[in-house]
Amino acid sequence: MISGAAGRSALGIRLGGSVWLFLGPALLLMLAAYLAPLFDTTIVSLHPNRPTGIDRDSWTIANYLRLLDTYYGEVLLRTLRVSLLITLFSVLLAYPVGVWLAGLGPRGQAWAILVYMSPWFVNAVVKSFGWTLILGNRGLVNRGLQSLGLIDSPLRLMLNETGIVIGLLPGHFLFVLLPLWAALKGLDGNLRWAAMTLGARPWQVFLRVTVPLTLPALLAGAIINFTMNMAAFAAPALLGGTRTRVLSFIAYQVNLEELNWPFGGALAVAMLVVTLGFVMVAQGLTRGGLGGGRR
Amino acid sequence: MGGAPAGLEARSLVKRFGATTAVDGIDIAVRPGEFFTVLGPSGCGKTTFLRLVAGILAPDGGSIRIGAADLTQAPIWARNIGLVFQNYALFPHMTVAQNVGFGLAMRRVPRADRGPRIARALETVRLDGYGGRRPSELSGGQQQRVALARAIVIEPDLLLLDEPLSNLDARLREDMRSELADLKHRLGITTILVTHDIHEAFSLSDRVAVMRAGRVEQVGAPTELYELPANRFVAGFLGPVNEWTGRVGAIADGTAEVEFAGLRSCRVPALAGWRGGDEATVILRPERLGLTAASAAGEGAVVGRIDQVAHLGNLVNYRVAAGGRALLAQAPAGRTGRFALGDRVAVAWDDADLAPVAP
Amino acid sequence: MGPIRRSSFLRLAFGAALAAAAAGGAAAQPANKTVYFLTWGGTVQQTLEKEGWGKKFTEATGYTVQLVPKATGPEIIAAAVAQKDNPQVDVVQSDLLPFLSGDDQGLFRPIDVKDIPNIAKLASVARINPNAIMTYGDVMAIIYNHEVFAQKKWAEPKAEWGELMRPEFRGSLVLPPVNTTYGLYGLITLARVHGGSEHEIGPGFDALKKLAPGIVEWPTTFARMGQFLQDGSAAVGFYSSSSAAEMARRGVPVKYVVPKPLFFTGTAAGIMKNAPNPEGAKAFLNWWISKEVMTFRAERYGNVTMNTEVTSNPIPIAALNEMQRVDYATVNARRADWIKVFEREVLPLK
Numbered sequence A: 001m002i003s004g005a006a007g008r009s010a011l012g013i014r015l016g017g018s019v020w021l022f023l024g025p026a027l028l029l030m031l032a033a034y035l036a037p038l039f040d041t042t043i044v045s046l047h048p049n050r051p052t053g054i055d056r057d058s059w060t061i062a063n064y065l066r067l068l069d070t071y072y073g074e075v076l077l078r079t080l081r082v083s084l085l086i087t088l089f090s091v092l093l094a095y096p097v098g099v100w101l102a103g104l105g106p107r108g109q110a111w112a113i114l115v116y117m118s119p120w121f122v123n124a125v126v127k128s129f130g131w132t133l134i135l136g137n138r139g140l141v142n143r144g145l146q147s148l149g150l151i152d153s154p155l156r157l158m159l160n161e162t163g164i165v166i167g168l169l170p171g172h173f174l175f176v177l178l179p180l181w182a183a184l185k186g187l188d189g190n191l192r193w194a195a196m197t198l199g200a201r202p203w204q205v206f207l208r209v210t211v212p213l214t215l216p217a218l219l220a221g222a223i224i225n226f227t228m229n230m231a232a233f234a235a236p237a238l239l240g241g242t243r244t245r246v247l248s249f250i251a252y253q254v255n256l257e258e259l260n261w262p263f264g265g266a267l268a269v270a271m272l273v274v275t276l277g278f279v280m281v282a283q284g285l286t287r288g289g290l291g292g293g294r295r
Numbered sequence B: 001m002g003g004a005p006a007g008l009e010a011r012s013l014v015k016r017f018g019a020t021t022a023v024d025g026i027d028i029a030v031r032p033g034e035f036f037t038v039l040g041p042s043g044c045g046k047t048t049f050l051r052l053v054a055g056i057l058a059p060d061g062g063s064i065r066i067g068a069a070d071l072t073q074a075p076i077w078a079r080n081i082g083l084v085f086q087n088y089a090l091f092p093h094m095t096v097a098q099n100v101g102f103g104l105a106m107r108r109v110p111r112a113d114r115g116p117r118i119a120r121a122l123e124t125v126r127l128d129g130y131g132g133r134r135p136s137e138l139s140g141g142q143q144q145r146v147a148l149a150r151a152i153v154i155e156p157d158l159l160l161l162d163e164p165l166s167n168l169d170a171r172l173r174e175d176m177r178s179e180l181a182d183l184k185h186r187l188g189i190t191t192i193l194v195t196h197d198i199h200e201a202f203s204l205s206d207r208v209a210v211m212r213a214g215r216v217e218q219v220g221a222p223t224e225l226y227e228l229p230a231n232r233f234v235a236g237f238l239g240p241v242n243e244w245t246g247r248v249g250a251i252a253d254g255t256a257e258v259e260f261a262g263l264r265s266c267r268v269p270a271l272a273g274w275r276g277g278d279e280a281t282v283i284l285r286p287e288r289l290g291l292t293a294a295s296a297a298g299e300g301a302v303v304g305r306i307d308q309v310a311h312l313g314n315l316v317n318y319r320v321a322a323g324g325r326a327l328l329a330q331a332p333a334g335r336t337g338r339f340a341l342g343d344r345v346a347v348a349w350d351d352a353d354l355a356p357v358a359p
Numbered sequence C: 001m002g003p004i005r006r007s008s009f010l011r012l013a014f015g016a017a018l019a020a021a022a023a024g025g026a027a028a029q030p031a032n033k034t035v036y037f038l039t040w041g042g043t044v045q046q047t048l049e050k051e052g053w054g055k056k057f058t059e060a061t062g063y064t065v066q067l068v069p070k071a072t073g074p075e076i077i078a079a080a081v082a083q084k085d086n087p088q089v090d091v092v093q094s095d096l097l098p099f100l101s102g103d104d105q106g107l108f109r110p111i112d113v114k115d116i117p118n119i120a121k122l123a124s125v126a127r128i129n130p131n132a133i134m135t136y137g138d139v140m141a142i143i144y145n146h147e148v149f150a151q152k153k154w155a156e157p158k159a160e161w162g163e164l165m166r167p168e169f170r171g172s173l174v175l176p177p178v179n180t181t182y183g184l185y186g187l188i189t190l191a192r193v194h195g196g197s198e199h200e201i202g203p204g205f206d207a208l209k210k211l212a213p214g215i216v217e218w219p220t221t222f223a224r225m226g227q228f229l230q231d232g233s234a235a236v237g238f239y240s241s242s243s244a245a246e247m248a249r250r251g252v253p254v255k256y257v258v259p260k261p262l263f264f265t266g267t268a269a270g271i272m273k274n275a276p277n278p279e280g281a282k283a284f285l286n287w288w289i290s291k292e293v294m295t296f297r298a299e300r301y302g303n304v305t306m307n308t309e310v311t312s313n314p315i316p317i318a319a320l321n322e323m324q325r326v327d328y329a330t331v332n333a334r335r336a337d338w339i340k341v342f343e344r345e346v347l348p349l350k
């Protein structure tokens, strides 16, 4: 995806034949742990669910037709909206933070990365509980704002989509930041000076050199971020609340509470298709757009 | 191209990085249209000097003028300087034409004018037809020339070249060097080349500054530096030398009689400050030492034995043990007058070729 | 491994990944002496492990019990369904409703007093069907934050379900959603209070719709409900009396009232068909419903146990005779539809 010297040095690892010896087991594991259940889920989603369990003798697309119900449509839209919003915020934050980070000394970078990773050191449930103490009606933010006299009644910062965005953004931001940071660090510093001697102001250097050269990394990060947002489960459940369910939670409910695996399978497949669709669009953007593909 | 070429005047430039002083009070004046080279060993501060001139680094002291303007505080983008980086620093996401056109776009040159100027610049570096390629699709030499085209297309007041040939293989380097020599005449841009390669410096430059540890040791035309190095460092840096230290005898009319133990006494132009009885150092380039068979030793010749021979193709280097010293001699590799290891030879020189140097 | 078995395992893996749940996976190979007990973690785990009753079981019978903990009743039954063809667990205990739906899928084997003598000591309501017994249960209670009540000078709630409709509670309510056992019972209760029943659920939904805009959140677990009651986001909710007692024990400033008519939510247990250790399973279930264990559950967790010999029940077992009887078959049959109505018509109301 990335062309040119900067891209090559960052990502252009050549795989020799012997690498497969090492990759082989990992690939097999991936096949067993991911593709096989996926295949199985797809098959199950094409069977009807009966009170006695999955009816494997008959086939149906009823589970997919049920997805057309407006309720699931709304949940899907909400999931997409929340996921895209988090990705958007992450992307907007990524350059300021990434550029700042890449400019720090090695120690500073290590510490800063640790800080950005810190959301992952805490279990999602505990983290969401912590957010409740901050975002709740009687939480830190609302009490602070109220004591300052800025608001009368508490702001709704959780148990809605805002809560999901706030809950997921810090952790998932990392996946946009890391690839961008690596790409920024991998940039030849002389490119900046070259552009400036040719008359570019710093913002022109950023728009015409830095961004085009690191956009593929940013987009790769955005794709990971978006996928994680779509699949997130615990934080949306706790910070979004029962009224603001997302698709992954509905899938969980259908599978484990309704025990309706065929319909749960259809939900999972739909989620996969939608997510993959978005990912492919994003990749198309990278390839056709500013990233500069090779002819 | 452009208007009348501008000169550069750097005065008392200082740049420190923490405890190291990379540039330690440099005074360099480059004349308009001159091809000027800063020559020095690795780490002596050449790149730092160039970056100060370009505005990439801010000096801790001193001033920089280009033409009539004091640019010491001017931002990089306002300096109108063409800089060719050691690693070319081409924009990998742009085509060759876009790379070359970048400076024009930044200068808001009308779109219609850019095409012809880009084409002309590419023609100048003999890359016509390569405009649509990406840098990654070019050889090292071609990338080098794109970098050059990108720097000259903006008609800079000053062209800065940071070791432009050091990343090329020997053949290419030779080609590029002669191309640069050509360009120098065609463009007439005031150019500063930074290098640690003497051949590069000497073959291209009108004048050369030799740097050591952040300071300029000597500035002058190549022959001047070669023949009359200001000190032992400059002498040694510009090529192998015979360096003899002896004792000053009588001084008359600016000429000193210097006695070299094991050799003979020679007449050398006295340096200011030499007194009778002082130690004095002179140098003699190996190619100025004549070798003949010992049997044919002339007057004033020293006889010794060859203890090292190195064939360089068109030249042969000899080391001769004579008078308790190791004398270096260089001779053309002709069919006649060849010596072998262990041969007894007579070594002769003309006192006029001896250059006194400060310690 | 047949295709069904494999798929079951995979589905479980899928579910586990979704849930990001660290709860223990399917049990290991059963040893002869080990009884695998699939039920909740929580208080059961506490009883068996921390409070030492697992050891007492071993001392009493020579078997050891290995808990296979899940978070919710439906998850327990989902795990049981997943191993239907090759059971790895012996005894299963969950909420009554999911248990009955599991029983409908033929998960459990008949049990009777010959194998499990203590069944004779259970109240007659505990004998649900040949495959299932009720071990203990809870009564539904209105739970409230007494500090908030004092601060707002609200009258303490009376022991009536209609109290939930008090207008001042708008914006301070937390009710479990209909897709949970307690939420489902709440719906039925509200239907009955307003003249309907599980056979005529409309009035229940009407009441829920009236309450919905004033509801802060529909928490799915009592712990989560406790969180909202504790931080003052909400002041009134309903859940089981034992959960209310547990909240208070954990420092949440709540009290509870048990409204009439009593609504009993049962916990059912049974033995897996083709259990790997049927003898151990019988021994365990017999021990589990024994006077000693049930007395402990009643005293420690406020469970209303079905063992008639237990004297420390929070509610005398005779009182259960006046409890509401629910047509479980109807409830299980209509449940999915009700959840649908709830999600579409009640949940979006704010």
Ligand SMILES: Nc1ncnc2c1ncn2[C@@H]1O[C@H](COP(=O)(O)OP(=O)(O)OP(=O)(O)O)[C@@H](O)[C@H]1O
Pocket (backbone or CB within 6 Å): B017, B018, B020, B021, B022, B040, B041, B042, B043, B044, B045, B046, B047, B048, B049, B196
């Ligand atoms: N950014 C910097 N920070 C700290 N020290 C520096 C920095 N840049 C250069 N130096 C130091 O300043 C001195 C001069 O460096 P400079 O790069 O100018 O040398 P140079 O003559 O260009 O060498 P070379 O021929 O190897 O390119 C060196 O000792 C170098 O280590």
Ligand SMILES: [Mg+2]
Pocket (backbone or CB within 6 Å): B046, B047, B048
């Ligand atoms: Mg350098």
